[in-house]
Structures are given as structure tokens and as C-alpha cells.
Amino acid sequence: MSVSEKLMRLDRRWVFLLLIVVCVFTFYADFQIPILTEPESEAIYEFIDSLPPGDIVFIAIDYDPNAWAELHPMTFAIAEHCWRKNLRIIFTALSQNGPGMADQAIRDLSDSLKLDRVYNGVEFKGREIVRGVDYTFLGYKPYYALVILGMGQDFRLPFPTDYYGTPLDSLPMMKGVFNYDQVACVVSVSGGTIADAWVSYGQGRFGFPLFFGLTGVMTAQYYPFLGSGQVSGLMGGLLGAAQYEELADNPGRAKEGMRVQLLAHIVIIVFILLGNVGLFVSYRRKLKEGR
């Protein structure tokens, strides 16, 4: 078998092997890579950054643990940004296996908020994040479409109590907060079709500013909504998250993950190129033989 053919008919297991190697290697290698931000994620960052303290941001943690790797960084980056800006947050977890994970995430977040930090040159004092004051975690209810509709009437319809069983009325921050009208924007971090529901049942009916954090695979599918103005900004996959971390000057999981991403992408690109070189060479030979 000639070289060109070898290049074209490599056993795919070589690809697999190299990917694994790269992945493991990055765990031990220590290097940083710069991140280039894009307007889609900047839109979200700027919107949230421009909100006055005390405003309420609605963050829907709409994903199962299996989308954890990609979407957790977004949730963390945004929520931390909000709290550093003294915004208040309403969380939901409208995905079946989500609530436990979401609860844990919120705990981790409020721990990390205790530390003093400097973001983009601004000094942020660490503070205690208080449930019912800084955030309300509504939890999970089945049939997300109906839940989203219900919350348009009043959060208390689908969620008479929060995730921990406290009646919403007895939570300080929920005083005078009834439905989306009292919310500055909705950020749906979603790993599935719940995003559609947020567009057609949520934004479509109640017209709040809607932002998406999506898994890489979904992103392309949701650009039309960006174009038609139903969605005001979105973060796609780990890169989107990394961009937000870059914007918020809060390097975390996403930027960490981007290192593997970069090498893995290079591996794949190299293989694609090899294949095409092989193709090219064999064409050339065919042409020669043709003469």
C-alpha cells in the first residue's frame, strides 16, 4: 500500500489513541492560552454588568449532570458576576436530574463569594451569600413548558415554596416579586429542548430579555433566534463560558478546559490535513498514470 493510501486509510484507532494521549498530557502540562471574546457573549456580559445593584437576574439551570462539563462553568461565571455586582438571583432547575447538582453548585458558589477578589482591576470584598436575600432557589417541577408559563403568572403558582420548602412569601427578596415583570433578564443555561420552551412559551409570551448558555452542539441551531431578536445573546459551549470568564476576568474551569480543547482540535485538524494530502497525492499519481 503506497504512502498516500496509508495516509488515507489510517486505522481510526490511531486517532483515538492520540486524542487520549493529548487529553492526559494536558492534565500534567502547565500552560495558559489567550481567549478571544465574541459579541454573542459580550452581549450577556455587558447587559448584566450594566444592571444596577439590587436588580433580579433569573438563572435557569436547565441541564442534567451529563452536560455538567460544558455548562457548569457558565452558571458559575454568570452567578458569581451577578453576586459580585450585588444583584439578586432567582434559580430554577427545570431538568429532571438537575436539582441536586444545581443545589451543590449554589453552595460552592456562595463559598467562593466569601473571598476577596479583584476583577478587571475592581476590588470586590468577600461577603456571606444569604438564601432568600441574595438568591432564591425554586428547584424542579416536571413539564417545564407549563412551569415556564406558570411563572409568567406568578412564581408561586408552580413553586409555592422554594427548593428547601420555605414559602416564597416568607423570603425577603421575593417580596413584591411575582413574575417575569420584576426580573431584569432570564439566562437559561440549557442542555436540551428546554431552550425552545424558553423562547416560545417564555420570551414569546412575556417578552423579557432572554439569554442562552448552550452546549456547543445546540448553539448553531439557536442563532436564528439571535437574528430574529427573540434571544439577546448566547454563550456556545466551553468557548462561550471561557469568553465570559475572560470578560469577567474570572478564570475558572472553562479557561482550564480550553487548553485540552486547543490541543485536541489541533490533533483532529492534523489528521484531516493528512487525509487530504493523501487524497491530493493519489490524484496527482492518477493524473500521471492518465498520461
Added chain:
Amino acid sequence: MKNKCLMAVVLLLVGFSGVAAEEEALAGDTLVTDPMLLFPAPVTNLEGRDSDNDHGHSVDLSWELSPDDGAGQRSVMKYDIFRWIPTLMDSADVIRSAIGVALTAREVDEVPGADWNDTLRFLRDVLDTLIVQFPAAHAAYPNDGEWRRVGMVPSGEGCFEHSGPKDRLSSDFLPDYCDFRFRVDAVTSDESIRTSSDVAGPIQCYGQWFNSGRKPVLVGVLVFGFLTILMVSRARKGADLYVRPISGIEAVDDAIGRATEMGRPILYVLGLGTAADVATIASFTILGRVAKRVAEYQTDLIVPTYDPIVMSVAQEVVKSSYLDAGRPEGYNEDTVHFVTQSQFAYVAAVNGIMLRQRPATNIYMGMFHAESLLLAETGVEAGSIQIAGTDQIAQLPFFIVACDYTLIGEELYAASAYLGREPVLLGSLKAQDYAKAAVVMLALLGLAASNFALPWFVNLFHVID
């Protein structure tokens, strides 16, 4: 036991009447008349009407701002909205809270007894009888009732939507068909310095039977429905309808033939959709056709399914195809079988089938998510011919890359018509094409409109929900 609960309720009644009294102190209209103070001018033209396009339980109020709104000394800071509420509604509230208590009591009660339920039933009956009397109580204005603040808006705003939930058990339930009366106070920075407007009302709220905001959709429904029916009837009359060849579908028959020659089975994957998803419905039709051919060629067919309902439908489909092919004896209940309703477990199982039973042809038609590439790549490894079709845009790239033929989006639906060659289906396909032509036309018109300042045309497409 029962008496115990009723006791509790009674106690509650007492307790709550006290609370209600306190509320009055806060809410009653408090006009401090001190000549030294300058009172702001009241708001004028206070009007209220039932909110449009809703299920009732909501009233829109509007008024002209007080002349003192945002003006110097007597500046108005906010507007308080008051509604005249008959005392009857307080007692309703008491009952509601009693119900709440009874519910929690039943929760914590270690031996759940029927009597809690009896109490609840009793309380609910009381509540219902009260609610029935609401209209009468409102009609009795201004007797036994009082003004309560139901909302406020900052100065500068001249409208307010007063709405409540439709659930009669919730405390801020707003009944339909009651003569509400409203009043708006212009309030200065000093809460006690306020001027009330004239009373507006009676105003009733009620649900509508048509949401006028959705006219565009209605038009769409009618036009499209008409178009389809027209085309179908024309097709029935036997107008010949051309359908362009769809390569993926052409390939299906050859693939079945190939499988027969190789004496290897055919794998048909219906995807992750439910029996009601359009993609799955289209896939059923294709499956029917494939099964018929398979029955004729006497090849094996494997249909692992993800959703039990899809499974039962698919069994119907395959069975009747074998009947049509005249080989009912060739049909085996386990041709179509359920695997599991967990995405990746399903994939694992199907991959197993591919590598162990080595089907000559894999057909993926329907709704697919992340698993698309897992299936298709394994299929490549197993050296099968692969034909895919899905309307999940996100998954199309993977099928296109890994499969020999792919039906892109609408082609999947078209395929079912193209295969069946039934005039009615072809007719509706034709209707779709006309609709698409209409889309292009409308888009062009819309462009013209939006470029040459004809907003009314653009607004035709504005759907209010």
C-alpha cells in the same frame, strides 16, 4: 379526632379576624385634613376595563397623571391603587388559611385519618359557598366593605394592571364577574399627605373566548388548511403531481436488495421521538414501506425502539406491512422490540446489535439527538450501508458526514409522501410547496415594505401572546 380539627379551625377563625382588624388600620383611607398642608391635585379620568385576550381575573386601570406629578413642593411620589373589598372576602381568606393549616396538619399527622379530609372537604364547601356570594357582596357597595390598597406605581406612570391567579384557593384570587370599584391616591413624599381620585367602576373582569393577538396565526391556519384540502382533493381527482427524486429514498430499495443478496438483516432505527413527533410519524410510513419490501424479499428486519408507545405503533405498522405483502406468517412480534427509555443505554444496545448481527443496511429515520454520530460511526465500522433522515438540524451534519445518504429536514417528510405515492400525500406535499412559494413572496413584499416605510405590512405578522 374530627372535632379536634374543627376546633383548630375555629381557633384559626378567631385569630385571623384579629389580623384582619390590624390590616384595616393600615389600609383604610386615611385623609389627614390639615389646612396647613398642601394636598396634591388628584388624578383624573380614572378608567378601568377588563384586560384583553386573557382568561379573566385581571383588570387594566389607566388615569391622567396628577398635575403635581414631579412638580416642586407638592410633588407626587407615587400612586396608590385602592380597590373596594367586601368583608366577605376576608372571611374567605380566613377559610383559605384554615385550609392551609389543615393541609399541613394532615402532613404531620402520624396516623392519617379520613377526618382531616372531611375537615378539608367541609372547609372547601364553605369557601365555595362564600365565593358564590362574591358578586352580591360587591353589588352591595358601599355597605360592609372597605378600601384596601392593591398596588402602587411610581410617579409618572398612568396605568396599572390589577390581576390575580385563577386558583380560588390562593389568597389574592381575583373573582370574575364582580363589580369592582377602584380609586387611585396621589401620594407625596409624606405618606399621610395624599389625595384620592373619584371612584371608578363598576368594572368586571372575565375571560375572552378569542385571543385577537393571534389573528395572524389564525389566518395562517385557515389559508394553509384550505390549501392542503384543495390540493388533496385535486390529487384525488387524479391531477398528476411531479415530485423531484430524493436520492436517499431511491437508495432504500437498492439497500434492501443488497441486504437480501448478502443474507444479512436490515436495522431500522426510529430514533428518540415519541409516537406524536412529526418526524416519527413520517418514519412510521417509511418503515411500513421498508417492512413490505423486506417481507417480499424474505430478509430479516430488526427494529429496536426507545419509546414503548412507538414500539406498539411500529409493531402495528410492520405487522400490517407483512399482511399487505401476503406473508403474515413471516411476522414475528420481536422484530420490533423495546430496549430502554434511556438515550445512551439505547445507543449501547443498538451498537451491540450492529457489531454482532452485522446488518447490511442501517436506516435511521426520525428524531435523533447526540446519539446520531455514535450510531452512524459504529455503523461505518460494521461496514453497513447507511441511510439517515432527521429534522433535528443539530444532528444533520453528523449524518451527512457518516452516512451514505441523508434526508435533510423536510426531505424526511417528503419521503413518506414520495414513497407512498398516494395521491393525497403528494397533494399535501404540493400544498407545502405553494406555502413555501407564499413565504418567499411574503418575504419579498415584507422586504419592500420594511425598506420603503410601510410598517403596517410588517405589523401584519406581529403575533401578540
Added chain:
Amino acid sequence: MNRSTYIVVGVVVVLFLLSWILKAVSLSGEDHRYILHGFLITMSAFLTLAIFSFLYRDNPFYKFAEHLFVGVSAAFWMTQGFWSTIVGNLIPRLSAGFSEFFMVPHQPSPWNIAYWIPVILGILLLMRLSAKYGWLSRWPLALIVGTTAGLNFVRYLRSDFIVQVSSTFVPLLGREPHQWQGGGAFISHLDLSATGQLAALLTNWIIFLGVFCGIVYFFFSKEHTGVFGRASRVGIWVLMITFGASFGYTVMGRISLLVGRVTFLFRDWLELIS
């Protein structure tokens, strides 16, 4: 199964036990059920590797993991469905008696009678197991398909059709809609910077033409020849570009998933990284 297979299996079993023991020992400090947890972590690591081994080729370990996965997940969903839907959603509506038996708060309402209908339909659905009354199972199907079809009919007409159409109304002549003041003004306002009017217009034109050609490609009842054919050709090009792009875009998400698993193996199981 030949001899080598037995050897491999044996080795794996030994490794498994080894890992179990080591894990248990390392856990014994912090948690009291360390034997169980040592086993569980080893188990999930084993299953992870078993699935990965599929990349090399089909093998007994993969088969084991696969079959276990199928059984467990099927049971999981059934149990879940039973408790959450039947007990959680249906029983409280059916009767006080049932609710007490299942210890769920009964929710009386005059409408509750309606909840017997799905029960009957559900039983009709099970009828398909009998050859004689199988046809009854079509009624519940009719309900499900009918309602969803009706729902889809209006929902997609609205969200996928009308909204998308109206959002193709992009300005092709001016930066903003409704501002055509005639050719002269148009020319004079035209600026050629990268973010300027011209760029914006070009984008809009490309989008519009792309949509146009794409839709043309999806015309079925007309032969794709001549101008029409060329348009549909452009259409499929645009589609292909899109598919290529979104394929490339997806790679990232998939890699992150891999990272997730590798992290599990190295941190939670082998504890090589913190």
C-alpha cells in the same frame, strides 16, 4: 471463549479486587462505609473503562456494561415513572382511599372524575398484549397523537413559520428599516468601513439570498433545472457550509465530555491529580 479470553478476564478481576482494596483502605479514614464505597468507585471506573474498551473492539467487558446498563436504566425509568406520575400525579386525584394507602395528600376537586379517563385509556393500551382486543390500544394512541398534532399545528405555524418569515424583513437599502429617502440620500450615506452601512447591507443581502436559495432547494414539486436549478444548487452549498461549520463547532463540546471522564478516572479513581 478461548484460553486467552479467560486469562484477560482473570487479570481484570484481580485488578478490580486490588483497586477495591486500595480504594477502601484510602477511604477508611473519612467515611465509615468505606468497603461499599471502595467497591462502588472501582465499579464505576471499571464500567467507564469497559465502555472505552469498545473503541478498540467489541469485547466481553463492553457486552457486560451494555447489558447491565440496559437493564438498570429500563427499571430506573419504570420505577421513576410509577412513583412520580402514577403515585405523585394520578393517585391523589383518583380517590381519598388510594391517596391514604400511598400516603400522598388527596386533592379533591369536582373535576377529578376526569382522571379516570387516562386510567381507562392506559389499560386499553395494555390491551395490545392480547391478540383479541389489541385494536382497543389504538384509542389512547388517538388521544396522544391527536392532541400533540393539534398542538404542533399551531405552535410551529407560529414559532417556526410566521416569526421566521417576519424576521427575514431585513433592511436591504438602509441601515435601519423604513428610512428610504431616495437614491441620492442612499449613496451619500453609504460608508465603506468594516462595520459600516455597506457591510451591514451585504450581510443582510447574503442572509436573504441564502434563505431564498435554501427554500428553493426544498421545493419538491418542480424539477431543479435552469435558473431554478442553479438557485437550489446555491441553496445546497449554503447548507453544506452550515453543516461543516456546526460540525466544527460541536467538536469542542464533545472534547469537554471526554475531559470530564478522564478527570473522573484520574482524580476520583486513581487520585493522580487533585
Added chain:
Amino acid sequence: MKRQLPFVLVFIFGVFMVFQYFAPHEKSERIYEFFLDWIYIIGTFALALGIWSLFRVSVDKIKNHKEAWRYSYVTLAGLYLMIAFGFTQRVGEPWGWYFVWLLLSLVCLGSVMQARAATSTGQKKKYAAAALVALALAVVVALLDDAWAFYFYTAEGLENSMFRVFFDYILIPILATMFSLLAFFIASAAYRSFRARNVLASLLLVAALLVMMRFNPWIPGAEQVARASNWLMNVPNLAAQRAIVVGVGLGMVATALKVVLGIERGYMGKG
């Protein structure tokens, strides 16, 4: 009647749902909510069908010694264990003889399988006997051991830590790993089929390469590549998506209509 009535029902329900979309009135809302509930409930009933089918197929595999039949035992065991966990609950702190009981009942079921699969009557007898013994022991354990209990009447079972454990340590790892296989397959698929064979393939290739390099800071003109791929995702992508969405949307609307009108009947078994 047998054939027609279902389609009549489809028509009625379909038309109602359309009507309901335009009628915000409380009554129509309520019926709408009913329908949604009903669908979920019926779906749960259907799960029983599914489990039955899975069981039948596995047993059949074992009986006829089909491809990989031994593994069907694993499937059945998993199925049984998870259901058992769903309906039992630890009462005391230690699990007591719970796992012994599980094992015994497994043995019992296994031998019943064997007895059914066995060819000679001698074997049948042997397995049947084993099954009975195991069953007896299991019953004894269940009666004597009070460290755990059956819960047929409350969802306590779901609180059963073993149910959780199986979910966290069996389901999730396999699920996540299956999912992560995509990383490899996407790479191999890219390598195999991104070849500039013809115009279409080349377009696919170029677009993919461009997007895959979008965040690579080490290539010349990283900025431009990022901007270009961003443009790809925003402009042509937007156009194509919209074209497909309009097509698919129409297709869905049409199919839905055909179903409601009873034109499309394939789904009821008339291929």
C-alpha cells in the same frame, strides 16, 4: 368502527387543541391542562409494555441461545435489582441481610430461567428444586430480617440509598462515558470524510476547518479566523438554519394537519 373510530378521535382532539390555542378562556385552559396530564399518565402505563417486551426478548435470547445470550442474565439481573431497590427501604442503620436476600432472590429467578431453558427433564427438576430452595430461604430472610422493609405504598423506595447508589455509580458513569465516546467518533468521522473530493465536500471541509481553528491563538491571523468563523456562524448559518426551519416548520404543520384530517394514517399501522 375498529379502524375509523381512532381517526375520529384524532380529529376531535386535534381540532380542540387548535381551538384552544386561540381561546384563552379559563374553561379551555383547564381542558388543555387535563389533556397534557393524561398524556403523561398514559405514557407511564405504556412503560409496562416496554418492560414486558424487554423481558420477553431477553428470556427468548437465553432460551434459544442466541448471540451473546449469557449477557441477557446481566440485563435481567439489573432490571430486577433496580426494581427491587425502588420498592424496598432500609429501616435500621446497617443493611442486615438485605444483600443476602437480594442474592437469594436472584438465584431463585436465575434457576427458574434455567429450568425453563433446560432441555432434559432431569435438569429441569434440578433447577426447579434449586429455585424452590432459594425462594424459601429468601422468604425466611425477608421475614426474619427487620433491618429493611418493602415499601409498596410510599415512594420511600426511591429514598432507598441503593437506588441512588445504582443511579450515581452505575447509570451515570456508563451514560457519561457513552456520551464521551463522541469525542473519539467525531474525530474519526472528521478524518475519514472531510476530504476535498468535490465541491460540496470541499465546502464542508473548509467551513469545518475554519471554525475549528477559530480560537487557536497560535495560527497567523487568529483574529481574522475568529471573525471569519464567527461570520460563518452568524450569516450563512443563520440563512441555512432559517431555510431549514421554515421548511421543517411547514412540513410539521402539514403533517400535523394531515394527521388531524386523517390523511396521514401510516402511524396507525397502514404502511
